[in-house]
Amino acid sequence: MDVVVARCAGLDVHRDTAVATVRWPGKRKNSRGQETRTYPTTQRGPAELSDWLLLEQVELVGMEATGIYWKPVFSVLEERFTCWLLNAQHMHNVPGRKTDVADSVWIARLLEHGLVRPSFVPPREMRDLRDLTRSRTAVTQESELGSAPASGPTGPPPAPRSSPSSRPSTTAAACANTRPSATSPQPRPGSGINTPSRHSQGVSKITGKPQRRSGPTTSTQ
Structure with a gap:
């Protein structure tokens, strides 16, 4: 396969380390x-x-877009070299990779044969503006959450609602008022005040049950 880029470098960037592989023309022909x-x-x-x-006279540097770990390395290298940010899905779709080949070596081989294309990376000024906007949005949201009241709107507490058991029963009070008092004074004999008797109430002397009367009851004085 033809070599498009004579001197190139493939980077496999992780959180703590960056593995770089540089490929160049060998001493033998086509090596x-x-x-x-x-x-x-x-x-x-x-x-x-x-x-x-720079010492190896690298012309093109390619790296895989892995999370956000590529950003600081890309920012340093783009000042001296032409840097390509490669799509991981496009790299895995290229056939011919062996399992024992490191990622950095595979990236360098793809670059030298021109089998990958770079992804769009905004200029440094635009990236800085994006980072500033995102940081400002995050700080604004945190300040809004911190200034929000922990409870609902303040105001006078609502009046406590009385339970049904604590409310006075008007029916019970009315019934209590209508009951005759055991200590009420009794009328004296000969005072002219008639007291109901068993005969006036229509109670039978034999059975003790109330009897019905057809006419009104009159009292004698």
Whole structure:
């Protein structure tokens, strides 16, 4: 297969390390040489990686878009080299990869034969503006959540509702008022006040049950 890029580098970027493989023309005809190194992703790591790629006269650098770990490495290398951000799905769809081949080596081989295309990466100014906007949105949301009241709107507490058992029963009070009192004074004999008797109430002397009367009852004084 024809070689499109003579000197290229493939990067496999992780959270803590970045594995880089550089491929260049070999001494023999149609041969290729390569070397793989691992650098930390700290502040000095990407700078040392950039110096090594510059020493190897690398023309093109390709890396897989893995989460957000590619951003600091890409930001350092784009100042000196042409950097491509590769789509992982496109890389896996290319046939011919062996299981024992490292990701960085496979990326470098795809670059040198021109089998992949870069994904769109906004310019540095636009990326900085995006990061600033996202940070401002996050801070605004956190401040709104912190200033929101923990409870509902303040105001006078509602009046307690009395339970049915604590309410006075008007029916019971009315019935109590209509009951005759055992201590009420009794009328004296000869006072002219008639008291109901068993005969006036229509109670039978034999059975003790009330009898019905057809006419009104009159009392004698």
